Amino acid sequence: MLDIKWIRENPEALDEALSRRGAALASAEIVRLDEERRDHLRRLQDLQNRRNEASKEIGKAKASGDAARAEAVIAEVAEIKHAIQDGEETERRIEAAITDVLARIPNTPLDDVPVGADEAANVEIRREGGLPNFAFDPKEHFEIGEALGLMDFEQAGRIAGSRFTVLKGGLARLERALGQFMLDLHTVEHGYEEVVPPLLVRDEAMFGTGQLPKFSEDLFHTTDGRWLVPTAEVPLTNLVRETTLDAARLPLRYTALTPSFRSEAGSAGRDTRGMLRQHQFYKVELVSITAPEASADEHERMTRCAEEVLKRLKLPFRTMVLSTGDMGFGARKTYDLEVWLPGQNAYREISSCSNCGDFQARRMAARYKVAGEKQTRFVHTLNGSGVAIGRCLIAVLENYQNEDGTVTVPEALRPYMGGIEIVGKAA
Incomplete structure (x- = not known):
């Protein structure tokens, strides 16, 4: 399996290597899935940050006697929890898709390997x-x-x-x-x-x-x-x-x-x-x-x-x-x-x-x-x-x-x- 970080930074090199092997080009699909995964992880991180902040707000609202505010934030935290759970399932799906694509890409040949179809x-x-x-x-x-x-x-x-x-x-x-x-x-x-x-x-x-x-x-x-x-x-x-x-x-x-x-x-x-x-x-x-x-x-x-x-x-x-x-x-x-x-x-x-x-x-x-x-x-x-x-x-x-x-x-x-x-x- 190839290094996804290397693919992200060298998509043209991957496609050139695959072309020499006569294999299907794969950098576009890998880069797309990788960007999707990274964007999704950022959204998950934002949700987790908001959950942490909301938890503090609940404590402050209760301390000040603002029961309505506390209930509203508790409801928001419950929604965030469900969103994070759904997001983690989506993350697993994206990771599985990346692994499957990477698992089907052949190794890249060394520079001194003769180029040919067969x-x-x-x-x-x-x-x-x-x-x-x-x-x-x-x-x-x-x-x-x-x-x-x-x-x-x-x-x-x-x-x-x-x-x-x-x-x-x-x-x-x-x-x-x-x-x-x-x-x-x-x-x-x-x-x-x-x-x-x-x-x-x-x-x-x-x-x-x-x-x-x-x-x-x-x-x-x-x-x-x-x-x-x-x-x-x-x-x-x-x-x-x-x-x-x-x-x-x-x-x-x-x-x-x-x-x-x-x-x-x-x-x-x-x-x-x-x-x-x-x-x-x-x-x-x-x-x-x-x-x-x-x-x-x-x-x-x-x-x-x-x-x-x-x-x-x-x-x-x-x-x-x-x-x-x-x-x-x-x-x-x-x-x-x-x-x-x-x-x-x-x-x-x-x-x-x-x-x-x-x-x-x-x-x-x-x-x-x-x-x-x-x-x-x-x-x-x-x-x-x-x-x-x-x-x-x-x-x-x-x-x-x-x-x-x-x-x-x-x-x-x-x-x-x-x-x-x-x-x-x-x-």
């Missing part, structure tokens, strides 16, 4: 690893998995419907190994603290990270009013909601391996084959909580941590900075890692690392305080995939496939696979 304007900033050269036509991951008898979409469909997968045997173990490998890398070498968070969260948590109210159709809602997390970003970032941190504790770095649940609303017909776009998938998430002056460097660091996963697995990838039109709602700058998939002959996104500035912190009331200072400040929050495990499994299958249909296990994963070097057909 992914076509994204800019590649580096590339790692040479593309594999096969002596055969490489297959897509679902062809490999189904031929091995270890990936079953029909069984999953009978159990849960479309966009689910059943993994068995060596592929189930390979997916588990990927998660363990990533957690060990991020906790032991990169300094993230492992967390096991709730997978069901309240409205307030979803609002805090920006999924609500704008993106409710992308989420799964439970019958008791909770939400299945679309990413561990939600519970990890909300660990600091409604808190004031000691500046000396920053940065905080959290990681978690959790399932993620997404309705994939609006994606009909996209990536319907295989595991690329699922309702349920595992992901290792990275979240950082920093002071404002440290968030830009932390963004670069987080991205390098995610890149290291792909480097250790020796998977070719490229790093892109997303354009203003392709960034997520809460981000002010985002790097995407795109891994090479030989079966598709294309790079596909496997991680997004975003700097959200104080956008989420304002929604969560997450602050920090420097020793010796009275004033508190909003923290900056960052999140990234470190990385999406399902898509990483896809990349391993396609980049490490063999002509006989087996899959070579990357060296970095062999300790987590009990020394198994080849995943072959189900027995």
Whole structure:
């Protein structure tokens, strides 16, 4: 959420930023509601001042024996009381309208973010690893998995419907190994603290990270009013909601391996084959909580941590900075890692690392305080995939496939696979 004081003082800057994102302009509505609120508060203050004065007049009238005057002023005070009560209800209505408008405005992009309407304007900033050269036509991951008898979409469909997968045997173990490998890398070498968070969260948590109210159709809602997390970003970032941190504790770095649940609303017909776009998938998430002056460097660091996963697995990838039109709602700058998939002959996104500035912190009331200072400040929050495990499994299958249909296990994963070097057909 953006600072309404900044919007009031810089309406043109807000509209210019929203224009770069291709979003609807919002300054006029915000300024109008803000002026309405401020005018209304002044009227309420005038009523309260008059009530205080009238209360004194009642005492004076009674002391002087002027009963008629006292009764008249008492009647006036009663009317003022009702007017204040009505005014407080109006104030709540205006405040709710302001909050609703602010909650639907996306974050403003940083100046160095490329301007563009969509992914076509994204800019590649580096590339790692040479593309594999096969002596055969490489297959897509679902062809490999189904031929091995270890990936079953029909069984999953009978159990849960479309966009689910059943993994068995060596592929189930390979997916588990990927998660363990990533957690060990991020906790032991990169300094993230492992967390096991709730997978069901309240409205307030979803609002805090920006999924609500704008993106409710992308989420799964439970019958008791909770939400299945679309990413561990939600519970990890909300660990600091409604808190004031000691500046000396920053940065905080959290990681978690959790399932993620997404309705994939609006994606009909996209990536319907295989595991690329699922309702349920595992992901290792990275979240950082920093002071404002440290968030830009932390963004670069987080991205390098995610890149290291792909480097250790020796998977070719490229790093892109997303354009203003392709960034997520809460981000002010985002790097995407795109891994090479030989079966598709294309790079596909496997991680997004975003700097959200104080956008989420304002929604969560997450602050920090420097020793010796009275004033508190909003923290900056960052999140990234470190990385999406399902898509990483896809990349391993396609980049490490063999002509006989087996899959070579990357060296970095062999300790987590009990020394198994080849995943072959189900027995």
